[in-house]
Amino acid sequence: MRIALYDEGADEALNIAEVAGYLAQKLAGAATELRGSPFAPNLPAEQVSDYARRMAQAKIGEITRKIPPSQEPLPAEIEYERRRILGRTRAFGVPYDGLKLQRLFCELIPGEELGPEYVHIIFTNRLLATWDEGDKRYHLRTSLYAVPCLISTSGLVEAPAKPREYYLARQQYERLGKDPLELKERFRGSFLDYGDERLTEVAKGYAMQAVFYALTGEPFCQDKGCRLYNAHWQEEMLFAQLESGYEFCPRHAEVLRHWRTK
Numbered sequence: 001m002r003i004a005l006y007d008e009g010a011d012e013a014l015n016i017a018e019v020a021g022y023l024a025q026k027l028a029g030a031a032t033e034l035r036g037s038p039f040a041p042n043l044p045a046e047q048v049s050d051y052a053r054r055m056a057q058a059k060i061g062e063i064t065r066k067i068p069p070s071q072e073p074l075p076a077e078i079e080y081e082r083r084r085i086l087g088r089t090r091a092f093g094v095p096y097d098g099l100k101l102q103r104l105f106c107e108l109i110p111g112e113e114l115g116p117e118y119v120h121i122i123f124t125n126r127l128l129a130t131w132d133e134g135d136k137r138y139h140l141r142t143s144l145y146a147v148p149c150l151i152s153t154s155g156l157v158e159a160p161a162k163p164r165e166y167y168l169a170r171q172q173y174e175r176l177g178k179d180p181l182e183l184k185e186r187f188r189g190s191f192l193d194y195g196d197e198r199l200t201e202v203a204k205g206y207a208m209q210a211v212f213y214a215l216t217g218e219p220f221c222q223d224k225g226c227r228l229y230n231a232h233w234q235e236e237m238l239f240a241q242l243e244s245g246y247e248f249c250p251r252h253a254e255v256l257r258h259w260r261t262k
């Protein structure tokens with residue numbers, strides 16, 4: 001198995017080399033490779049412009065409105081994407097249609113590396129969302145598992161819900177015009193934040209979900225203490241990744257043992 005890890009402007013607290021080392025250790029025999037940006041360094045200018053336009057087209061304007069297929073982005077939006085592709089900025093904020101980005105990133109992977117022996121994992125700080133036909137709105141995602149797998153460091157901060165008390169307190173702070181930094185301080189540690197020193201450790205579990213997706217088609221586990229648990233709350237995510245006292249449930253620990261001895 002070969003695992004390629006990319007840095008598409010991930011949070012600077014993320015140590016991708018450490019994640020790669022973790023995967024290599026858990027999946028003895030797998031070759032890991034750090035690739036930096038998924039965009040080739042010497043892309044022709046027209047190609048950069050084309051990708052930039054399509055990236056900008058994947059931006060979500062309104063969370064309750066599906067992006068029209070012919071959405072025409074503003075020149076400034078395309079220019080931002082061009083600078084980002086060229087590695088000149090990693091600013092972020094607006095969510096993107098994750099599936100559109102995934103299709104675009106897939107085109108960047110060489111054809112001979114699309115086989116089942118390859119796992120491609122792209123770390124990004126872009127916020128990713130997917131459209132839900134059920135409630136007709138986009139939902140933020142921590143990760144999307146396909147080819148390639150996308151893991152959003154901002155998604156790990158924003159997608160799993162924070163404690164209910166946090167949202168109540170936030171309303172109160174807003175009403176009273178109190179300092180939002182003080183609010184963050186009050187709840188510090190109870191959810192993952194930008195630049196969080198726990199980010200790399202949490203990301204290891206999500207990288208492992210990507211590997212399980214690639215090898216078995218099923219990235220998730222029902223066990224709340226297993227690193228493959230699909231957490232919807234920050235509390236659940238931190239428990240599964242850091243606090244449960246074990247990394248993998250007996251079933252997944254056994255699968256890993258089996259892979260190691262194969």
Ligand SMILES: [Zn+2]
Nearest residue numbers: 221226249252
């Ligand atoms: Zn499990």
